[in-house]
Amino acid sequence: MSEPAIELRQAGYSLNGTRLIGPLNLQIERGETLVLLGESGSGKTTTLKLINRLLDPTEGEVVVEGRSTIDWDPVRLRRRIGYVIQEVGLLPHLSVAGNVGLVPRLEKWSSQRRHDRVEELLRLVGLPPGEFRDRQPHELSGGQRQRVGVARALAVDPPILLCDEAFGAVDPVTRADLQGEFKLLAEALSKTVVFVTHDVREALALATRIAVFTHGVVPFIGTVDEFRIDNTAAVAALRELQ
Amino acid sequence: MSLFDYLVQHRVDVALRTLQHLGLVGVSVGIAVTLGVPFGIIVARHLQFRTPVLAVANVLQTIPSLALFGLLLAVPVIGLGARNAIIALVAYSLLPIIRNTYAGISGVDPAVREAAQGMGMTDWQLLRMVELPLAAPVMLAGVRVAAVIGVGITTIAAAIGAGGLGVFIFRGLSMVDNSVIMAGAVPAALLALLVDGGLHLIERKLDWRVR
Secondary structure, three states, X not given: OOOOOEEEEEEEEEEOOEEEEEEEEEEEOOOOEEEXXXXXXXXXXXXXXXXXXXXXXXXXXXXXXXXXXXXXXXXXXXXXXEEEEOOOOOOOOOOHHHXXXXXXXXXXXXXXXXXXXXXXXXXXXXXXXXXXXXXXXXXXXXXXHHHHHHHHHXXXXXXXXXEEOOOOOOOHHHHHHHHHHHHHHHHHXXXXXXXXXXXXXXXXXXXXXXXXXXXXXXXXXXXXXXXXXXXXXXXXXXXXXO | OOHHHHHHHOHXXXXXXHHHHHHHHHHHHHHHHHHHHHHHHHHHHOHHHHHHHHHHHHHHHHOOHHHHHHHHHOOOXXXXXXXXXXXXXXXXHHHHHHHHHHHHHHOOOHHHHHHHHHOOOOXXXXXXXXXXXXXXXXXXXXXXXXXXXXXXXHHHHHHHOOXXXXXXXXXXXXXXXXXXXXXXXXXXXXXXXXXXXXXHHHHHXXXXXXX
């Protein structure tokens, strides 16, 4: 088997002497969608931030593409990892095209190449470029903003995508649409995806495997089918919520 | 002599004093922006500096202008004139500029900042491409406050020989002539309104929220 895209080796994170997560051992294979599922405060987001080095582990190590995150230049590392967060974090002073084309701009792409890429990405996420490229973020619906957020994360074709409650702020119908399209997109582009959610249904809809988080540790990791029949207390409790 | 007659008769003098007035305010606010914006950024990034920096700026703001001119007068290299006035005006302008730069930058939505860091922006790119543009309207509001206060205080700077429209006011006071006082006071008031309105327009242009 080829080396995993991301690996957590005895990784933990403590703040002011309190251990928030860990020690965690996780292997995330290339092309799979691993859903980190758990209640808020269970350490999912912290784990995500260890992967793109918004945080450094206080114990163990996190290995991305064969190299420990502390050996990566954080800027280089993050350009190889698309990041979609709940409030999307679209820059409110830039148009849709400005937001989607931002990382290509940081990477010093020519304006023509940027323009073409923005058009391509907007079509990919189902937003007709003619109608949307010049809009401001506040002129978009919640679902459209999330689509722009996904397009922006894909801009320089990073092999890895991190999503933190990416579809948490939209209505259930739009949410189901986004989930379906996102799954197809991630598979078609063969991205390695780490997706944080507290929603069991979302996890079942998206996951190749599910890692259940409680109090900063992972009592269960397995496929969707294994999740459905597992008898671990934490898993059973989550299934109850469904 | 009526105010109108006085203004017509002394139109060149009034125009020159108005330009001088504007020049003093412009130079002082320019210096205050150059000093205050970096201070505001530092304070926003390193909260431990917030209390001391804002405290100093606050204290400067509370010194009565005539007293500050007097204090600066006693410093050998400063003495009388425009230099004295500019130093005092810079001191008064710092607080609104530092405070609003700090407020503007710390008001940036944490989600936006996190997204920008997450996409691999360096600290400098984050500041230049995200924080400063988003803080710009608030920062400019600080500049506007500083400029309007400056127009007012500059009238008093005529007392230490810095020139400006205050010259007519002090001249009128010593001559006990209301027309001469008004020849300084009316243009000064109009100038304050103009500066306020003009900067307000630029502020709206920079404001991403109204686009």
